[in-house]
Amino acid sequence: MTTHTLSVLVENKPGVLAHVAGLFSRRAFNITSLSVGPTSDARVSRMTIVVDGETTPVDQVRKQLEKLVRVLKVVELGEDEAVERELALIKVSVQPSVRAELLDIATAYSANVVDMGPETIVLEAVCSPGRLDALIAQLEPHGTCELVRTGLIAIGRGSGTITDEDLAGLGACA
Amino acid sequence: MEVTGAQALVRSLECQGVDVVFGLPGGAILPAYDPLRSSSLRHVLVRHEQGAGHAAEGYAWATGRTGVCMATSGPGATNLVTALADAYMDSVPIVAITGQVPRAMIGTDAFQESDITGITGPITKHNELVTDPGRIPAAIAEAFHIASTGRPGPVLVDLPKDILQATTTWSWPPALDLPGYRLPGPADPERIAAAARLLHQARRPVLYVGGGVIKSDSHEPLRDLAELAQAPVTTTLMARGAFPDSHPLALGMPGMHGMYAAVAALQEADLIVALGARFDDRVTGKLAAFAPKAKVVHADIDPAEIGKNRAPDVAIVGDLRTVMAELARATRTIIDVEGPADTAAWVATTAGWKSSYPLRYTQAADGPLKPQHVVERLSAMTGGDAIVVAGVGQHQMHASQHFSFTRPRSWINSGGAGTMGFAVPAAMGAQIGRPGELVVAIDGDGCFQMTAQELATCAIEGLPIKVLIFNNGFLGMVRQWQELFYDERYSEVHLGTDIPDYVKLAEAYGCVGLRCEQPGDVDAVLEKALSVSDVPAVVDFRTHDAEGVFPMVPVGRPNDDIVLGPEFTPAEQQAAARREVIAK
Numbered sequence: 001m002t003t004h005t006l007s008v009l010v011e012n013k014p015g016v017l018a019h020v021a022g023l024f025s026r027r028a029f030n031i032t033s034l035s036v037g038p039t040s041d042a043r044v045s046r047m048t049i050v051v052d053g054e055t056t057p058v059d060q061v062r063k064q065l066e067k068l069v070r071v072l073k074v075v076e077l078g079e080d081e082a083v084e085r086e087l088a089l090i091k092v093s094v095q096p097s098v099r100a101e102l103l104d105i106a107t108a109y110s111a112n113v114v115d116m117g118p119e120t121i122v123l124e125a126v127c128s129p130g131r132l133d134a135l136i137a138q139l140e141p142h143g144t145c146e147l148v149r150t151g152l153i154a155i156g157r158g159s160g161t162i163t164d165e166d167l168a169g170l171g172a173c174a
Numbered sequence: 175m176e177v178t179g180a181q182a183l184v185r186s187l188e189c190q191g192v193d194v195v196f197g198l199p200g201g202a203i204l205p206a207y208d209p210l211r212s213s214s215l216r217h218v219l220v221r222h223e224q225g226a227g228h229a230a231e232g233y234a235w236a237t238g239r240t241g242v243c244m245a246t247s248g249p250g251a252t253n254l255v256t257a258l259a260d261a262y263m264d265s266v267p268i269v270a271i272t273g274q275v276p277r278a279m280i281g282t283d284a285f286q287e288s289d290i291t292g293i294t295g296p297i298t299k300h301n302e303l304v305t306d307p308g309r310i311p312a313a314i315a316e317a318f319h320i321a322s323t324g325r326p327g328p329v330l331v332d333l334p335k336d337i338l339q340a341t342t343t344w345s346w347p348p349a350l351d352l353p354g355y356r357l358p359g360p361a362d363p364e365r366i367a368a369a370a371r372l373l374h375q376a377r378r379p380v381l382y383v384g385g386g387v388i389k390s391d392s393h394e395p396l397r398d399l400a401e402l403a404q405a406p407v408t409t410t411l412m413a414r415g416a417f418p419d420s421h422p423l424a425l426g427m428p429g430m431h432g433m434y435a436a437v438a439a440l441q442e443a444d445l446i447v448a449l450g451a452r453f454d455d456r457v458t459g460k461l462a463a464f465a466p467k468a469k470v471v472h473a474d475i476d477p478a479e480i481g482k483n484r485a486p487d488v489a490i491v492g493d494l495r496t497v498m499a500e501l502a503r504a505t506r507t508i509i510d511v512e513g514p515a516d517t518a519a520w521v522a523t524t525a526g527w528k529s530s531y532p533l534r535y536t537q538a539a540d541g542p543l544k545p546q547h548v549v550e551r552l553s554a555m556t557g558g559d560a561i562v563v564a565g566v567g568q569h570q571m572h573a574s575q576h577f578s579f580t581r582p583r584s585w586i587n588s589g590g591a592g593t594m595g596f597a598v599p600a601a602m603g604a605q606i607g608r609p610g611e612l613v614v615a616i617d618g619d620g621c622f623q624m625t626a627q628e629l630a631t632c633a634i635e636g637l638p639i640k641v642l643i644f645n646n647g648f649l650g651m652v653r654q655w656q657e658l659f660y661d662e663r664y665s666e667v668h669l670g671t672d673i674p675d676y677v678k679l680a681e682a683y684g685c686v687g688l689r690c691e692q693p694g695d696v697d698a699v700l701e702k703a704l705s706v707s708d709v710p711a712v713v714d715f716r717t718h719d720a721e722g723v724f725p726m727v728p729v730g731r732p733n734d735d736i737v738l739g740p741e742f743t744p745a746e747q748q749a750a751a752r753r754e755v756i757a758k
Contacts, residue, residue: 011354015303019295026296063478069300069320072354 002053003032005084005154007162008065009072012038012045016070020047023064029056033086033151044072046162048153075162077154084154086132089114090123091146092139102142109135120145175345179307180205180338183271184213186314189346192242194218194233194606195271196226200246201286203273205338218606218635221627223250225599227257228625230268232603234261235586236561236613238391240322241268241603247275248286251332252293256593258328259297263590264412265389267326269317270298276336277305291332299327307340312348319350324357325476326389358475361492361500369447369471369488370504374512376445376469378520378755379405382428382457385412385589386450386474386494393417393582395498396449402505404517406524408436410451412589415579419558425524429457430727431571434531434750437725437733439524442755443468450474450494453483454590463732473497519756531750533575534741535721542718543693545569545644549576551696552614552642555704560612561586561604565597565621568650571723573616595624601639602632612640612704619645619669619676626679632710633684640703641680641712646719647671654722671716680712691716 010016017036024031032050039046051061058076065074077084090111094102106113106123109131115122125135129152136147156162177185183206187195194216199207210217220226223245230241245254251272261268275284291301300320304313310333317329373379381403387396393416400407400423407417408428417424426433428440440446446468451457458464461483472479472486473494480489490497509515537547549572552560558580564570564587579585586604588596601615622643632639644650653667680687686706690699690713703711724739738747 014305015291015295015301018292022295060478060482066356067476067478069352069355 003050004053004058005077005079005082005152006049006051006062006065007075007077007154008047008049009039009162010045010047011070011072012043013070016045019068019070020065023068027060027064029061033149035151035153048151050152073162075156077156082154082156084128084152085126086129086152087150088125088127088132088136089148090125090136090139090144091120092123093120093143093145098142102139105135105138111135175343176341177344178205178209178338179310179333179340179342181209182307182310182342182344183314183333183338184209184215185344185346186311187215187242188213190314190318195242195244196220196229196233196603197244198223198226198246198250200250200273202247202275202335203244203250203271203333203338204246205335206244206271206273206333218602218631220599220631222625223253224256224595225602225625225628225631227254227268227270228260228593228596228599229603229606229628230270231257231261231266231596232563232586232600233607234266234268234603235600236583236604237607238389238583239267239607240318241266242271243268244271246273246286247290248288250286251290252288255293255297258294258330260588260591260593260596261328262297262299264588265326265385266328267321268328269314269321270328270330272330272332273338274303274332274334277334278336280334290330294330297328298330301330301332303332303334304337305334307337307342310337310342311344311346312351315348316350316352319352320355325386358477358491358493361473361490361497363500365488365490366497366500366504369473369490369501370508372445372469372471372488373403373405373447373501373505374508374515376405377516378442378444379403379515379517380425380439380443380446381405381407382440382446382448382451383407383409383413383416384449384451385410387413387416387498388582390450390475390494391582392450392495392498395495395502397421399498399502399505402502402509403515404521405447406439406521408432408440410454410457411574411587413451414574414585415582418580419578420580422525423521425528427574429454430459430729431575431723431725432457433528433533433575434725434736434738435524435527437727437736438527438750438753440465440468441733442753445469445471447471448473448486449498452479458483459727459733459735460731463734473501523754523756527753531738531742531746534739536741537693539693541692543691543696543716544721545572545646545715545717546576546721547693548642548644548696548715548717549573549616551700553577555697555700556612558584560584560614561608563587563597563601563604563613563615565617566592566594567618567621568654568721568723569616569618569621569644571651572644594618594621597621598625598632598639598641599628601641602628602635602637605632605637605639606635614640614642616642616644618650619643619647619671620649622676623674626683629680629683629685629710629712636708637710638707639710641710642703643676643712643714644717645671645676645714646717646721648719650719651723657722659728676712676714680710685710685712687712687714689714689716
């Protein structure tokens with residue numbers, strides 16, 4: 001699957017998420033993941049939207065997003081130009097016999113144990129999406145009880161920032 | 175100065191230059207109706223909120239200014255939904271103002287509560303639930319700015335009752351806070367030059383003119399460009415009137431029920447210059463088979479339309495009025511050096527198609543009465559000097575095909591959304607926007623019954639609109655599809671011609687009611703209707719129920735499969751399919 005990562009700066013106002021989500025549903029665009037959070041400017045939120053490039057015309061997605069009045073800026077981050085990370089919390093059942101093996105896997109992926117009980121542990125992993133998939137695949141045979149992923153977030157590599165060009169009317173908000 | 179939120183709303187509308195509001199009050203919007211009593215604003219009290227929405231649309235189509243409608247929360251607001259969807263599809267600038275339950279009750283399933291911003295998100299250009307009385311002037315000013323600039327469209331402003339009642343400080347003009355709202359700058363001169371070059375090189379160019387040409391008031395640059403480039407012009411359903419039908423370069427409407435010459439010219443073109451048009455499926459037929467030999471120049475104010483359906487060779491984003499003026503100038507520059515483009519053979523070819531395969535129908539002197547005949551008589555008797563409003567269906571296609579349009583903003587209809595019931599309320603809005611002019615709604619009997627209640631509004635307001643009902647007793651276009659594609663298995667399309675009695679209905683609504691059953695009576699009845707000057711005149715034309723709309727491209731099929739219709743012989747149909755093009 002070819003995915004495209006869009007970084008979308010939006011005004012931090014009520015209804016913005018509904019407008020973005022409504023656009024995706026109305027235009028039959030397929031979202032792989034969507035994450036949203038504040039930026040260093042309280043007036044601006046940043047969404048990272050991953051779309052499936054095989055079923056969805058990415059150029060149309062970008063242009064239609066740009067038409068939304070509360071959307072300030074849309075930037076496509078190419079895989080090579082961006083650092084991409086996703087956080088996952090993974091609850092795995094542990095038999096005493098395999099505890100050491102599980103912890104070795106966790107160490108290999110720099111995953112932290114954030115909760116430990118008699119029958120389960122919870123791992124916190126921050127990885128690129130591909131690496132996270134690999135970790136989950138390795139844990140699977142041991143019995144993954146529950147999985148929660150944040151969806152991808154991404155930032156461009158190098159000194160450039162998404163707000164290099166002034167956002168009309170808002171001024172730089174980095 | 176201290177005012178209530180409701181006073182701020184009414185003053186904002188006044189300061190915005192609004193002259194008329196179409197609306198109907200109710201609980202949540204009540205506070206706004208109090209200051210309206212002492213306002214200069216004219217409020218037109220509709221009988222159903224959908225009528226307010228379409229009236230605002232008709233006003234906007236006819237005048238180019240932003241139409242305004244107002245409704246209360248819940249069902250009042252949801253009754254506007256169809257009109258908002260219609261305005262969104264046809265890029266009509268309207269502002270809808272809705273009451274909402276008080277802020278503290280939002281989300282509690284309060285009486286007449288509905289999430290109208292949630293509901294209308296996908297069918298408005300923008301909407302806002304205002305939560306601060308101090309923001310009312312800015313919200314209204316922003317709504318008008320967004321509705322009327324760029325690609326126009328509907329904007330909804332939802333106002334909770336308690337902020338209309340709250341006190342706030344009045345000031346005008348407010349600062350617009352729209353950092354994410356961008357309008358395209360001047361078009362790229364290199365692309366204009368490239369487009370002019372393609373146009374000059376083309377041997378079989380066609381200007382494919384859409385509604386954007388009318389919205390941007392670009393009919394004059396269009397005429398300049400067409401005559402300069404000697405390029406035939408097709409005007410879509412949204413663009414009827416942008417180019418006079420009597421012009422030698424006019425090919426008429428393209429698409430599913432387009433003129434053969436317009437459809438064939440696009441199929442054979444080596445260059446299509448799309449101007450404010452969006453390659454809609456009703457124009458292209460099967461997209462992959464549309465205009466297979468053509469390069470495409472696509473100019474539009476909305477960047478998202480470019481490449482959406484057909485990849486262009488030259489894309490121009492900008493305001494069409496300047497784009498077309500610059501394109502004409504660039505074309506003239508090339509002609510000055512290299513001489514005029516060689517399109518004479520092509521123009522002759524397309525003119526030949528026009529005369530070989532015209533619209534054809536037979537009106538026998540003793541009936542049955544053909545709808546096409548009524549449209550042609552109206553066109554002839556008015557000299558095209560009328561604002562024609564249509565609903566959706568066979569009557570709409572017959573009106574678009576057979577009325578000879580001479581000027582922009584003389585054709586109003588529901589294009590993209592295909593909203594039955596559009597005509598009567600839209601005609602009401604058009605008549606209010608252009609009071610001295612002749613406004614004629616051509617409607618089907620199915621459409622008419624969906625919004626006929628606005629005849630009461632028109633009668634009370636003294637609006638002399640004409641409503642010509644093409645009463646064939648059927649949902650005619652659906653009937654035609656069942657005839658052609660379901661082997662005449664008619665299902666739930668028969669309405670009957672006699673219930674209601676349209677003459678009595680018109681009279682009950684305070685209008686003049688007339689009936690016409692025979693072809694020979696058409697002129698006299700039309701004259702009588704046109705002479706009514708103080709209330710609407712409604713004419714029940716008993717039209718032939720088996721009449722179809724032709725030509726026709728069956729849905730989903732390539733435009734090359736165009737069917738000329740039963741009035742043409744098999745030999746003519748075959749000749750049309752084999753058509754010869756002189757300018758290779």
